Amino acid sequence: MPGNKPVLIIGAGPVGLVAAAALVREGIPVLVLEAGPTISTEMRASTFHAPTLDMLDDLGAAPEMIRQGLKGPILQYRQRDHSLIAEFDFGILADVTRHPFRLQCEQFKLTRILHDLLQTRPGYAIRFNAQVTDAIDHGDHVEAVLEDGTRIQGSYIIGADGARSAVRKSAGIEFEGFTWPERFLVLSTEFDFASIIPGLADVSYYADPEEWFFLLRVPGVWRAMFPVAAEVPDEETETDEFARARFARILAGRDDYPLKHRTLYRVHQRVASTFRKGRLLLAGDAAHINNPLGGMGLNGGVHDAVNLVEKLARVIRGEADEAVLDRYDRQRRGVTVEHVQRQTIQNKKNLEAKTPEEQADFRNRMAEAASDPAKAHAYLMGMSMMNSLKRAAEIE
Numbered sequence: 001m002p003g004n005k006p007v008l009i010i011g012a013g014p015v016g017l018v019a020a021a022a023l024v025r026e027g028i029p030v031l032v033l034e035a036g037p038t039i040s041t042e043m044r045a046s047t048f049h050a051p052t053l054d055m056l057d058d059l060g061a062a063p064e065m066i067r068q069g070l071k072g073p074i075l076q077y078r079q080r081d082h083s084l085i086a087e088f089d090f091g092i093l094a095d096v097t098r099h100p101f102r103l104q105c106e107q108f109k110l111t112r113i114l115h116d117l118l119q120t121r122p123g124y125a126i127r128f129n130a131q132v133t134d135a136i137d138h139g140d141h142v143e144a145v146l147e148d149g150t151r152i153q154g155s156y157i158i159g160a161d162g163a164r165s166a167v168r169k170s171a172g173i174e175f176e177g178f179t180w181p182e183r184f185l186v187l188s189t190e191f192d193f194a195s196i197i198p199g200l201a202d203v204s205y206y207a208d209p210e211e212w213f214f215l216l217r218v219p220g221v222w223r224a225m226f227p228v229a230a231e232v233p234d235e236e237t238e239t240d241e242f243a244r245a246r247f248a249r250i251l252a253g254r255d256d257y258p259l260k261h262r263t264l265y266r267v268h269q270r271v272a273s274t275f276r277k278g279r280l281l282l283a284g285d286a287a288h289i290n291n292p293l294g295g296m297g298l299n300g301g302v303h304d305a306v307n308l309v310e311k312l313a314r315v316i317r318g319e320a321d322e323a324v325l326d327r328y329d330r331q332r333r334g335v336t337v338e339h340v341q342r343q344t345i346q347n348k349k350n351l352e353a354k355t356p357e358e359q360a361d362f363r364n365r366m367a368e369a370a371s372d373p374a375k376a377h378a379y380l381m382g383m384s385m386m387n388s389l390k391r392a393a394e395i396e
């Protein structure tokens with residue numbers, strides 16, 4: 001191995017730690033540089049899809065995730081009056097995955113579980129309060145420069161430092177795409193919506209031309225997500241009146257659910273112009289961001305990390321040429337654009353469909369997809385991101 005320098009992983013978010021766990025499993029030492037004082041406590045992502053759980057299982061993290069999470073095999077699409085458009089059961093994917101369900105489990109649980117697992121493994125080192133400001137490729141090794149001027153050498157850099165990635169900026173890689181005018185508001189409550197909405201699944205998307213919403217159960221709370229129009233000032237969304245008015249849209253006559261958390265997110269669709277520049281590699285939100293409808297951002301980031309490590313490990317061991325890293329870019333960037341960006345934009349369009357024709361089209365497509373087991377299987381292969389992984393494997 002080149003001077004036995006560690007791979008520098010910038011960011012101890014879920015994607016950085018998955019990359020760390022996968023490299024350490026290959027016997028390759030890593031040094032994770034994290035800007036924060038501790039492992040992140042971010043709640044953001046909570047949906048883990050079947051193939052992601054299979055990958056996390058290989059890394060030893062899935063059993064504890066399942067213990068701390070909630071298995072959600074059923075996915076529903078409903079109309080504003082609560083009538084069912086279609087219902088799907090991920091159990092139908094049992095022929096292609098060891099985990100035929102969506103797991104609802106906040107992302108901070110994954111980072112904690114991975115960090116705890118890694119503590120016991122040789123080759124894992126992490127440094128907190130280590131904000132990287134520059135990432136330099138010297139041709140035969142790399143250097144990360146910290147805010148205080150400290151310079152740290154490594155063999156390669158994996159930029160898993162989120163949407164504002166310093167690694168991406170240092171490498172001069174564009175982050176192409178757009179920002180949606182509306183923001184997304186997530187309100188959490190301990191109130192059990194299943195107690196007042198008959199047959200409500202743990203994952204339920206509500207289509208509505210005026211204001212779609214999304215109900216999702218995670219351990220201990222329900223999360224409700226709503227779009228917030230561009231003209232509404234941020235401060236207005238922080239009031240209890242605003243939260244009550246959103247809650248009132250769920251079931252007529254009720255707006256009194258006790259509010260546990262409230263977070264407003266700006267939402268983007270952006271993909272880095274390349275996932276690789278020499279020894280600088282991007283994964284996760286540093287490489288791509290999308291709206292959260294369908295729960296694909298973090299899952300795609302885990303798929304990046306696993307794909308990348310499989311190639312990088314061979315390069316570091318001298319078993320493959322560095323050119324294989326360009327295949328990482330072609331495969332993962334390819335499916336990010338073809339599948340993840342397209343699907344998440346379509347998911348949003350479906351829920352907000354304005355004209356009666358567009359609404360009927362969505363209802364008909366869902367009814368058709370749910371009409372027999374083979375069609376439902378095909379639909380869930382897309383929604384669980386299995387198709388994007390199959391497609392990536394085909395890209396040379």
Ligand SMILES: Cc1cc2nc3c(=O)[nH]c(=O)nc-3n(C[C@H](O)[C@H](O)[C@H](O)COP(=O)(O)OP(=O)(O)OC[C@H]3O[C@@H](n4cnc5c(N)ncnc54)[C@H](O)[C@@H]3O)c2cc1C
Binds near residue numbers: 011047133294301
């Ligand atoms: C409301 C919402 C719901 C979502 N739900 C889902 C879902 O259900 N399923 C799903 O798949 N995705 C979902 N996502 C997307 C998901 O949250 C992200 O894709 C995921 O957090 C990306 O992980 P990451 O490790 O790439 O980046 P991050 O989680 O952003 O982690 C980056 C890490 O890098 C550190 N860092 C940043 N800059 C530096 C620096 N310069 N030097 C050192 N360290 C640095 C940060 O402190 C952080 O720890 C959702 C997003 C939102 C907004």
